[in-house]
Amino acid sequence: MEPTVDAEETLPADPLAARLARDLDGAFEAVVAAHADLVYGLALRSTRDPAAAEDLAQDAFVRAYRALAGYPPRRIRDLHLRAWLSRVTINLARNRARDRLARPVSAQLDEGHLALADTAARPEDAVLRREAAAAWQARLAALPRHYALAVELRHVQGLSYAEMAEALGRPVNTVKVHVHRGVALLRAAYEKEIPS
């Protein structure tokens, strides 16, 4: 299901950010719980490797905590945590990738390595869903990174285009184009595998 498009320029206030501004140490656990899947998902799109993604997600949260510890409360209150945490994660991944020599990473995004969201009611449905999910994971992993990240942010994590623009540090129009191209590439990959 396609999330509704947020056409507004400004993002709504984040109640968790308000809690965080009042009590960083008291509310940070809730922030990690609320956004662990988002940060890990982006780390996975960036690294394409579950172990590296876990390390990257950890480091992103630690970096976020240290940054927050240095922010005045008003700045924390005004944060849009989803967008901000996405940006921290994506920037960290980009810096790591730049630091490292481009190492070829084999696509190992199969169900043995990944904890996929499992929402099926019947066991036989669960098997089918897992297979389908693994296939889509592989297709997503095969996309160029900026398209994979755009699809992850928009289609999986449900960020608005305004949030995505903040997360990626790009204009709204650019992120829209990346989402559309990413989705088109995913469709093309699916059709190539399954002749109609």
Add this chain to the structure above:
Amino acid sequence: MSPLPSPDLLRTVAPPDLAPTVLFRVGLADEYLTVDSPVGPVFVARNGRGVSATGPAFRAGAAEAFEAAFVTRFGRPLRPATRVERGEAEALAAALREGRGRGVRFDLRATTPFGRAVLDMARQIPRGEIRPYGWVAREIGHPAAVRAVGSALGHNPVPLLIPCHRVVRSDGRIGDYAWGSDVKRAALASEGVLPDEVELESRAGLHYLGSDTTHIVCWPTCHHARRIQPRHRVPFTTLDDAAAAGYRPCRDCRP
């Protein structure tokens, strides 16, 4: 047009250990391990910032008591260690033997600046030596704050690693200890400071020890004082007595 997958098919779930590891690394959750010490096994709690607490592990029900006291005191969860770095237990055991926290990072967030100054001074006391509370107070520039020093040492969150057991009452008695005065006496005895002897000598008026060859006066447990030949030992009750006899204070133990 072929179908797009539903978001659920693309969604991944963060590994279960991600959140606990992050909270440990930023210092919002602690884990503890058991390490050998001169007074028996000791619990050492730490997080990504450093060692946050030690506790006696040699009593019945010690783990439950340590966990409960930790949560009450610091308001953070504490659980047995899930990850122990290579050589970590050995390094902590060595630090517990030496008792000066060398090479150990501490997390003393809950300790006041005054408390930290007191603990930093306690760390200066070498293994096998003792100093009175009043000495710590004077050394940190608060000579009148003797009781506050005693209180700060009593609130030392990391006994044995920071050697508050090496600070004793100014009247020469060994005094109280967070883990019980028997443990304080055992810790000192393990370093070669015999508590009964210290208390006896003090009661007999031996508070300082000088050498009649160097005319330097020390705390009796100072490593310089212990090298004085028996026939050259000159006991003093007060520093004024020593000064009147022409003795100057040792520059190392600074009586």
